[in-house]
Amino acid sequence: MDGRMPVMDGLEATRRVLDPARDRGHRPRVLVLTTFDIDDYVYDALRGGAGGFLLKDAPPDDLIAAVRVVAAGDALPAPPVTRRLIEEFAARRPAVSEAEALRLSGLTLRETDVLRGIAAGLANAEIAAEPGIAEEAVKSHVGRLFGKLGLRDRAQAVVFAYEGGLVVPGRR
Structure with missing residues:
Protein backbone atom coordinates (compact mmCIF):
# COMPACT_ATOMS: atom_id res chain seq x y z
CA MET A 1 0.00 0.00 0.00
CA ASP A 2 1.44 3.34 -0.98
CA GLY A 3 1.29 5.76 1.94
CA ARG A 4 0.40 8.65 -0.33
CA MET A 5 -2.02 8.19 -3.21
CA PRO A 6 -4.07 10.73 -5.17
CA VAL A 7 -7.75 9.79 -4.61
CA MET A 8 -7.52 8.06 -1.25
CA ASP A 9 -4.47 8.01 1.01
CA GLY A 10 -2.89 4.70 1.91
CA LEU A 11 -4.07 4.94 5.50
CA GLU A 12 -7.75 5.06 4.55
CA ALA A 13 -7.26 2.35 1.94
CA THR A 14 -5.53 0.16 4.55
CA ARG A 15 -8.39 0.71 7.00
CA ARG A 16 -10.94 -0.26 4.37
CA VAL A 17 -9.05 -3.34 3.24
CA LEU A 18 -8.54 -4.53 6.81
CA ASP A 19 -11.96 -3.54 8.17
CA PRO A 20 -13.13 -6.56 10.21
CA ALA A 21 -16.74 -5.75 9.28
CA ARG A 22 -15.88 -6.72 5.70
CA ASP A 23 -15.23 -10.37 6.52
CA ARG A 24 -14.19 -12.04 3.29
CA GLY A 25 -13.24 -15.38 4.80
CA HIS A 26 -9.53 -14.54 4.77
CA ARG A 27 -7.31 -11.88 6.26
CA PRO A 28 -5.52 -9.70 3.76
CA ARG A 29 -2.01 -8.56 4.57
CA VAL A 30 -0.81 -5.00 3.98
CA LEU A 31 2.73 -3.72 3.58
CA VAL A 32 2.97 0.08 3.63
CA LEU A 33 5.48 1.79 1.35
CA THR A 34 6.54 5.28 2.34
CA THR A 35 9.06 7.89 1.24
CA PHE A 36 9.77 9.02 4.81
CA ASP A 37 11.56 6.98 7.44
CA ILE A 38 9.39 8.45 10.22
CA ASP A 39 5.91 9.22 8.99
CA ASP A 40 2.59 9.48 10.83
CA TYR A 41 1.04 7.35 8.09
CA VAL A 42 3.27 4.49 9.21
CA TYR A 43 2.10 4.76 12.83
CA ASP A 44 -1.54 4.93 11.86
CA ALA A 45 -1.16 2.10 9.34
CA LEU A 46 0.39 -0.15 12.01
CA ARG A 47 -2.41 0.74 14.40
CA GLY A 48 -4.86 -0.11 11.63
CA GLY A 49 -3.38 -3.55 11.16
CA ALA A 50 -0.76 -3.19 8.44
CA GLY A 51 1.82 -5.95 8.69
CA GLY A 52 4.83 -3.73 8.20
CA PHE A 53 6.41 -0.91 6.28
CA LEU A 54 9.29 -0.31 3.96
CA LEU A 55 10.90 2.75 2.40
CA LYS A 56 10.15 3.22 -1.29
CA ASP A 57 13.84 3.41 -2.12
CA ALA A 58 14.50 -0.06 -0.66
CA PRO A 59 16.36 -2.44 -2.97
CA PRO A 60 14.12 -4.83 -4.95
CA ASP A 61 15.34 -7.85 -2.94
CA ASP A 62 14.29 -6.13 0.30
CA LEU A 63 10.84 -5.40 -1.14
CA ILE A 64 10.41 -9.01 -2.22
CA ALA A 65 11.52 -10.26 1.20
CA ALA A 66 9.20 -7.80 2.98
CA VAL A 67 6.21 -8.89 0.89
CA ARG A 68 6.95 -12.51 1.76
CA VAL A 69 7.34 -11.73 5.48
CA VAL A 70 4.08 -9.78 5.66
CA ALA A 71 2.21 -12.32 3.49
CA ALA A 72 3.25 -15.03 5.95
CA GLY A 73 1.90 -12.94 8.84
CA ASP A 74 5.33 -12.71 10.42
CA ALA A 75 7.07 -9.85 12.22
CA LEU A 76 7.71 -6.42 10.79
CA PRO A 77 10.43 -6.22 8.18
CA ALA A 78 13.59 -4.87 9.73
CA PRO A 79 14.80 -1.89 7.71
CA PRO A 80 17.33 0.37 9.45
CA VAL A 81 14.54 2.68 10.61
CA THR A 82 12.48 0.06 12.47
CA ARG A 83 14.18 0.65 15.83
CA ARG A 84 13.66 4.42 15.51
CA LEU A 85 10.05 3.87 14.53
CA ILE A 86 9.39 1.67 17.55
CA GLU A 87 11.14 4.07 19.92
CA GLU A 88 9.24 7.04 18.50
CA PHE A 89 5.96 5.14 18.57
CA ALA A 90 6.52 4.06 22.16
CA ALA A 91 7.48 7.59 23.22
CA ARG A 92 4.18 8.86 21.82
CA ARG A 93 2.05 6.22 23.49
CA PRO A 94 -0.45 7.41 26.04
CA ALA A 95 -0.48 6.05 29.56
CA VAL A 96 -1.59 2.44 29.78
CA SER A 97 -5.37 2.34 29.92
Missing part, protein backbone atom coordinates in the same frame (compact mmCIF):
# COMPACT_ATOMS: atom_id res chain seq x y z
CA GLU A 98 -7.29 0.17 32.34
CA ALA A 99 -8.60 -1.83 29.40
CA GLU A 100 -5.09 -2.58 28.11
CA ALA A 101 -3.90 -3.51 31.59
CA LEU A 102 -6.88 -5.85 31.97
CA ARG A 103 -6.17 -7.46 28.58
CA LEU A 104 -2.53 -7.98 29.57
CA SER A 105 -3.51 -9.44 32.93
CA GLY A 106 -5.47 -12.14 31.08
CA LEU A 107 -2.26 -13.59 29.67
CA THR A 108 -0.34 -16.40 31.34
CA LEU A 109 3.29 -15.76 32.31
CA ARG A 110 4.46 -17.82 29.31
CA GLU A 111 2.17 -15.90 26.93
CA THR A 112 3.53 -12.64 28.34
CA ASP A 113 7.10 -13.84 27.73
CA VAL A 114 6.18 -14.84 24.18
CA LEU A 115 4.62 -11.41 23.58
CA ARG A 116 7.84 -9.77 24.80
CA GLY A 117 9.78 -11.94 22.37
CA ILE A 118 7.51 -10.94 19.49
CA ALA A 119 7.94 -7.27 20.45
CA ALA A 120 11.72 -7.79 20.39
CA GLY A 121 11.42 -9.02 16.81
CA LEU A 122 12.25 -12.65 17.59
CA ALA A 123 11.07 -15.55 15.46
CA ASN A 124 9.25 -18.44 17.14
CA ALA A 125 12.41 -20.57 17.16
CA GLU A 126 14.34 -17.77 18.90
CA ILE A 127 11.58 -17.31 21.47
CA ALA A 128 11.57 -21.06 22.13
CA ALA A 129 15.34 -21.16 22.65
CA GLU A 130 15.33 -18.68 25.53
CA PRO A 131 13.12 -20.55 28.03
CA GLY A 132 13.96 -23.88 26.39
CA ILE A 133 10.46 -24.82 25.21
CA ALA A 134 9.43 -26.46 21.95
CA GLU A 135 8.80 -24.22 18.97
CA GLU A 136 5.35 -25.81 18.58
CA ALA A 137 4.51 -24.70 22.13
CA VAL A 138 5.52 -21.14 21.22
CA LYS A 139 3.22 -21.29 18.18
CA SER A 140 0.37 -22.37 20.46
CA HIS A 141 1.10 -19.54 22.88
CA VAL A 142 1.18 -17.05 19.98
CA GLY A 143 -2.22 -18.24 18.76
CA ARG A 144 -3.75 -18.06 22.23
CA LEU A 145 -2.41 -14.60 23.01
CA PHE A 146 -3.59 -13.31 19.62
CA GLY A 147 -7.04 -14.65 20.45
CA LYS A 148 -7.08 -13.22 23.98
CA LEU A 149 -5.88 -9.80 22.83
CA GLY A 150 -7.91 -9.68 19.61
CA LEU A 151 -4.80 -9.31 17.44
CA ARG A 152 -4.49 -10.21 13.75
CA ASP A 153 -0.75 -10.56 13.41
CA ARG A 154 2.71 -9.99 14.88
CA ALA A 155 2.77 -6.34 13.82
CA GLN A 156 -0.30 -5.63 15.94
CA ALA A 157 1.29 -7.62 18.79
CA VAL A 158 4.36 -5.36 18.69
CA VAL A 159 2.19 -2.25 18.77
CA PHE A 160 0.08 -3.65 21.62
CA ALA A 161 3.17 -4.60 23.66
CA TYR A 162 4.56 -1.06 23.40
CA GLU A 163 1.23 0.73 23.86
CA GLY A 164 0.38 -1.53 26.78
CA GLY A 165 3.67 -0.72 28.51
CA LEU A 166 4.83 -4.34 28.46
CA VAL A 167 7.95 -3.36 26.55
CA VAL A 168 10.02 -0.21 26.97
CA PRO A 169 12.34 0.96 24.18
CA GLY A 170 15.96 0.06 24.81
CA ARG A 171 15.15 -2.62 27.41
CA ARG A 172 14.12 -6.21 27.08
Whole structure:
Protein backbone atom coordinates (compact mmCIF):
# COMPACT_ATOMS: atom_id res chain seq x y z
CA MET A 1 0.00 0.00 0.00
CA ASP A 2 1.44 3.34 -0.98
CA GLY A 3 1.29 5.76 1.94
CA ARG A 4 0.40 8.65 -0.33
CA MET A 5 -2.02 8.19 -3.21
CA PRO A 6 -4.07 10.73 -5.17
CA VAL A 7 -7.75 9.79 -4.61
CA MET A 8 -7.52 8.06 -1.25
CA ASP A 9 -4.47 8.01 1.01
CA GLY A 10 -2.89 4.70 1.91
CA LEU A 11 -4.07 4.94 5.50
CA GLU A 12 -7.75 5.06 4.55
CA ALA A 13 -7.26 2.35 1.94
CA THR A 14 -5.53 0.16 4.55
CA ARG A 15 -8.39 0.71 7.00
CA ARG A 16 -10.94 -0.26 4.37
CA VAL A 17 -9.05 -3.34 3.24
CA LEU A 18 -8.54 -4.53 6.81
CA ASP A 19 -11.96 -3.54 8.17
CA PRO A 20 -13.13 -6.56 10.21
CA ALA A 21 -16.74 -5.75 9.28
CA ARG A 22 -15.88 -6.72 5.70
CA ASP A 23 -15.23 -10.37 6.52
CA ARG A 24 -14.19 -12.04 3.29
CA GLY A 25 -13.24 -15.38 4.80
CA HIS A 26 -9.53 -14.54 4.77
CA ARG A 27 -7.31 -11.88 6.26
CA PRO A 28 -5.52 -9.70 3.76
CA ARG A 29 -2.01 -8.56 4.57
CA VAL A 30 -0.81 -5.00 3.98
CA LEU A 31 2.73 -3.72 3.58
CA VAL A 32 2.97 0.08 3.63
CA LEU A 33 5.48 1.79 1.35
CA THR A 34 6.54 5.28 2.34
CA THR A 35 9.06 7.89 1.24
CA PHE A 36 9.77 9.02 4.81
CA ASP A 37 11.56 6.98 7.44
CA ILE A 38 9.39 8.45 10.22
CA ASP A 39 5.91 9.22 8.99
CA ASP A 40 2.59 9.48 10.83
CA TYR A 41 1.04 7.35 8.09
CA VAL A 42 3.27 4.49 9.21
CA TYR A 43 2.10 4.76 12.83
CA ASP A 44 -1.54 4.93 11.86
CA ALA A 45 -1.16 2.10 9.34
CA LEU A 46 0.39 -0.15 12.01
CA ARG A 47 -2.41 0.74 14.40
CA GLY A 48 -4.86 -0.11 11.63
CA GLY A 49 -3.38 -3.55 11.16
CA ALA A 50 -0.76 -3.19 8.44
CA GLY A 51 1.82 -5.95 8.69
CA GLY A 52 4.83 -3.73 8.20
CA PHE A 53 6.41 -0.91 6.28
CA LEU A 54 9.29 -0.31 3.96
CA LEU A 55 10.90 2.75 2.40
CA LYS A 56 10.15 3.22 -1.29
CA ASP A 57 13.84 3.41 -2.12
CA ALA A 58 14.50 -0.06 -0.66
CA PRO A 59 16.36 -2.44 -2.97
CA PRO A 60 14.12 -4.83 -4.95
CA ASP A 61 15.34 -7.85 -2.94
CA ASP A 62 14.29 -6.13 0.30
CA LEU A 63 10.84 -5.40 -1.14
CA ILE A 64 10.41 -9.01 -2.22
CA ALA A 65 11.52 -10.26 1.20
CA ALA A 66 9.20 -7.80 2.98
CA VAL A 67 6.21 -8.89 0.89
CA ARG A 68 6.95 -12.51 1.76
CA VAL A 69 7.34 -11.73 5.48
CA VAL A 70 4.08 -9.78 5.66
CA ALA A 71 2.21 -12.32 3.49
CA ALA A 72 3.25 -15.03 5.95
CA GLY A 73 1.90 -12.94 8.84
CA ASP A 74 5.33 -12.71 10.42
CA ALA A 75 7.07 -9.85 12.22
CA LEU A 76 7.71 -6.42 10.79
CA PRO A 77 10.43 -6.22 8.18
CA ALA A 78 13.59 -4.87 9.73
CA PRO A 79 14.80 -1.89 7.71
CA PRO A 80 17.33 0.37 9.45
CA VAL A 81 14.54 2.68 10.61
CA THR A 82 12.48 0.06 12.47
CA ARG A 83 14.18 0.65 15.83
CA ARG A 84 13.66 4.42 15.51
CA LEU A 85 10.05 3.87 14.53
CA ILE A 86 9.39 1.67 17.55
CA GLU A 87 11.14 4.07 19.92
CA GLU A 88 9.24 7.04 18.50
CA PHE A 89 5.96 5.14 18.57
CA ALA A 90 6.52 4.06 22.16
CA ALA A 91 7.48 7.59 23.22
CA ARG A 92 4.18 8.86 21.82
CA ARG A 93 2.05 6.22 23.49
CA PRO A 94 -0.45 7.41 26.04
CA ALA A 95 -0.48 6.05 29.56
CA VAL A 96 -1.59 2.44 29.78
CA SER A 97 -5.37 2.34 29.92
CA GLU A 98 -7.29 0.17 32.34
CA ALA A 99 -8.60 -1.83 29.40
CA GLU A 100 -5.09 -2.58 28.11
CA ALA A 101 -3.90 -3.51 31.59
CA LEU A 102 -6.88 -5.85 31.97
CA ARG A 103 -6.17 -7.46 28.58
CA LEU A 104 -2.53 -7.98 29.57
CA SER A 105 -3.51 -9.44 32.93
CA GLY A 106 -5.47 -12.14 31.08
CA LEU A 107 -2.26 -13.59 29.67
CA THR A 108 -0.34 -16.40 31.34
CA LEU A 109 3.29 -15.76 32.31
CA ARG A 110 4.46 -17.82 29.31
CA GLU A 111 2.17 -15.90 26.93
CA THR A 112 3.53 -12.64 28.34
CA ASP A 113 7.10 -13.84 27.73
CA VAL A 114 6.18 -14.84 24.18
CA LEU A 115 4.62 -11.41 23.58
CA ARG A 116 7.84 -9.77 24.80
CA GLY A 117 9.78 -11.94 22.37
CA ILE A 118 7.51 -10.94 19.49
CA ALA A 119 7.94 -7.27 20.45
CA ALA A 120 11.72 -7.79 20.39
CA GLY A 121 11.42 -9.02 16.81
CA LEU A 122 12.25 -12.65 17.59
CA ALA A 123 11.07 -15.55 15.46
CA ASN A 124 9.25 -18.44 17.14
CA ALA A 125 12.41 -20.57 17.16
CA GLU A 126 14.34 -17.77 18.90
CA ILE A 127 11.58 -17.31 21.47
CA ALA A 128 11.57 -21.06 22.13
CA ALA A 129 15.34 -21.16 22.65
CA GLU A 130 15.33 -18.68 25.53
CA PRO A 131 13.12 -20.55 28.03
CA GLY A 132 13.96 -23.88 26.39
CA ILE A 133 10.46 -24.82 25.21
CA ALA A 134 9.43 -26.46 21.95
CA GLU A 135 8.80 -24.22 18.97
CA GLU A 136 5.35 -25.81 18.58
CA ALA A 137 4.51 -24.70 22.13
CA VAL A 138 5.52 -21.14 21.22
CA LYS A 139 3.22 -21.29 18.18
CA SER A 140 0.37 -22.37 20.46
CA HIS A 141 1.10 -19.54 22.88
CA VAL A 142 1.18 -17.05 19.98
CA GLY A 143 -2.22 -18.24 18.76
CA ARG A 144 -3.75 -18.06 22.23
CA LEU A 145 -2.41 -14.60 23.01
CA PHE A 146 -3.59 -13.31 19.62
CA GLY A 147 -7.04 -14.65 20.45
CA LYS A 148 -7.08 -13.22 23.98
CA LEU A 149 -5.88 -9.80 22.83
CA GLY A 150 -7.91 -9.68 19.61
CA LEU A 151 -4.80 -9.31 17.44
CA ARG A 152 -4.49 -10.21 13.75
CA ASP A 153 -0.75 -10.56 13.41
CA ARG A 154 2.71 -9.99 14.88
CA ALA A 155 2.77 -6.34 13.82
CA GLN A 156 -0.30 -5.63 15.94
CA ALA A 157 1.29 -7.62 18.79
CA VAL A 158 4.36 -5.36 18.69
CA VAL A 159 2.19 -2.25 18.77
CA PHE A 160 0.08 -3.65 21.62
CA ALA A 161 3.17 -4.60 23.66
CA TYR A 162 4.56 -1.06 23.40
CA GLU A 163 1.23 0.73 23.86
CA GLY A 164 0.38 -1.53 26.78
CA GLY A 165 3.67 -0.72 28.51
CA LEU A 166 4.83 -4.34 28.46
CA VAL A 167 7.95 -3.36 26.55
CA VAL A 168 10.02 -0.21 26.97
CA PRO A 169 12.34 0.96 24.18
CA GLY A 170 15.96 0.06 24.81
CA ARG A 171 15.15 -2.62 27.41
CA ARG A 172 14.12 -6.21 27.08
